[in-house]
Amino acid sequence: MSTTVAAPPAVRLESVTKTYGKGANAVRALRSVSVDIPRGSFTAVMGPSGSGKSTFLHCAAGLDHPTSGSVRLGDTELAGMSETALTKLRRTRVGFVFQSFNLVPALTVTENVTLPFRLAGQKADKEWTAEVLRRVGLEQRAGHRPSELSGGQQQRVAVARALVTRPEVVFGDEPTGALDTVTAKEILNLLRATVDAMGQTVVMVTHDPVAASYADTVLFLADGDIxxxxxxxxxDKVAERMTHLGAWS
Structure with missing residues (x-):
């Protein structure tokens, strides 16, 4: 009789605490947070200002070390990894989309998208790069530079750059925060499609209830706790819950 071993979640936090400063000036940004984020899911993270959203994202993505607790990407424990090893892991297994697009002005769309490979000293797969550009609707803009693109198109470049390494998880930090409502909807539909059509895992910090409504699950943080x-x-449900968290009171 064979037994099937379930795949580990895409991200697992166990009893993660993050404290900044020491002694009387210490600030506890996360308080023993435990959560599993399933593969192929879209998770939004919300909470009032100062609730620990950005710290949660940074610890989950290996951008910051928790003070205590365990963070796993798949079956890889991030605690104790050297900065060099973490940099390699982030470059190959994690994608990032930020509010500021973080594009290199002198590079074309294709060059910006394939930058992670250049930084790693690797060659990009031309067919896959073309496919990713097609999926984000930029195949006709491959030779353009960021200054020739709208804000929404620039964010599409950032999404493509996050997807091109076939990461296990894409982390978004307010990815629609700098966009107008119509353009934000286009980017959210794109992120939703990467989950539904590509099986991608997306974790997004947002302050916008409409953006959060595109997710499968919303995690609400308050004072460093989920x-x-x-x-x-x-x-509507998200906005109502945020009101009770004191986000807009």
Missing amino acids: VEAMSSPTA
């Missing part, structure tokens, strides 16, 4: 996980969110 106080609720909402499945099948709607913008």
Whole structure:
């Protein structure tokens, strides 16, 4: 009789605490946070200002070390890894999309998208790069530079750059924060499609209930704790929950 071993979650945090400073000036940004983020899911992270959202993202993505606790990407424990090893892991197994697009002005769309490979001293797969550009709707803009693109198109370049390494997880830090409502909707639909069509895992910090409604699950943080996980969110339900968290009071 054979037994099937379930695949580990894409990201697992166990009893993660993050404290900045020491003694009387110490600030605890995360308080023993434990959560599993399933593969092929879209998770939004919300909470009032100072609730620990960015710290959660940075610890989960290996951008910052927790003070205590365990962070796993797949079956890889991040605690104790050297900065060199973490840099390699982030470059090959994690994608990032930030509010500021972080594109290199002198490079074309294709060159910006394939930058992770250049930094790693590797050659990009031309067919896969072309496929990613097609998926984000930029195949006709491959030779353009960022200054020739709209804000929404620049964010599409950033999404393509995050996807081109076939990462296990894409982390978004307010990826629609600098965009107008219509353009933000296009980017959110694109992120949703990468989950549904490509099986990608997306974790997104946002302050926008409409953006959060695109996710499968919304994690609500308050004072460094996850106080609720909402499945099948709607913008109205998310906004209502945020009001009770004191986000807009």
